[in-house]
Amino acid sequence: MTYLGDPVSRRFLFVLGSTRAEGNTESLARKAAEQLPADTEQRWIRLAERPLPDFVDLRHDSDHVRPPSDTPAGELLDATLTATDIVIASPLYWYSVSGPTKNYLDHWSGWLRTPGIDFKATLAGRTLWGIAALADSEPSVADPYVGTLNNSAAYLGMRFGGVLLGSGSKPGDVLEDTEALAHAKTFFAQDAPLARFPYETAGA
Template sequence: MTTRSFLFLLAGARADGNTELLARTAAEQLPAGAGQRWLDLTRLHLPDFTDERHAADAPRAESADETLLREATLAATDIVIVSPLYWYSLSSYAKRYLDHWSRWLRTPDPGFRAAMAGGTLWGVTAMAHSEPEVAAPLTLTLHHTAAYLRMRFGGVLLGTASSPGQIRADTAALTRAKTFFATEAPLARFPYEEEA
């Protein structure tokens, strides 16, 4: 049995925000043998994504932080995007990180897609709304990203909170956090795909 290794990517504009608190509550429930690595996307220098697929020039060199993120991504069995709900979707930090997956599909390691297949993508978010459908764009972004790379999708752990520390009052979200990572995530599929 493969030991699971979780990469938690913090993508909130507020340090120790509600989304991070919810993610840390869920992570506390992981088995003792599961690896955990936490990286803060707001503290890493990740340039805006530039599409160089059809450029005549050689691709630009990868920065140290890009290499760190790419290698950490490939080393994880489970990737957890920890992003508050901003304008009904992911934060700019999380979106920029996922945009770089487009680069990593081609350079510097064209084996990125094959290496990601079979891994699991998760989301954790806090939002001001109590209606889960408000977070549908965020959930679809993560689901379809997982489907494109033939990953499993564990879903999104949603909590309701806005002011600092308010997530502690969302007892339903904290209860869900205790079992969030315990389930076997299904392989993500696009709605139009036929069952194999």
């Protein structure tokens, strides 16, 4: 299943995982989003402004309960379920996603076990994307980040569009990364394949 043939029906959820507003990762994500058709639905959620409670694993203790829609967890769950395309826009922190982003993904484990949601079946066939700024000239340091997203998508039967990487440390640095900006222009135009286990680096 692909949404590229009917762009109007695509609903993008941009999950901003940085603890800093308008940082390099967000700037790169917005550059990529500018290339979407004007009538493509976009929703942007900054995790730092809607902090999720720490994930608690209840799978052997009790049933998970769907969070109310007027809570940060409920809002994110509803937004995740309705999106055709989920964009994880998190800077590279210690070679993987940021803490708030990891907590969001941990909540997926609870949503998988929440009665009445069918989280896995709902997300199957939809597309997961990643966008990250990193303060390193060697893109392979982001392999754990890419693996986290690819393998998460594979487990849920999702498509994986890969990760758009940009170089930046100080705010605004990524806007000087001409290669990343060029890639941003076509990033969402690619036909994302179904994710496969395991994630392998290009040189493996």
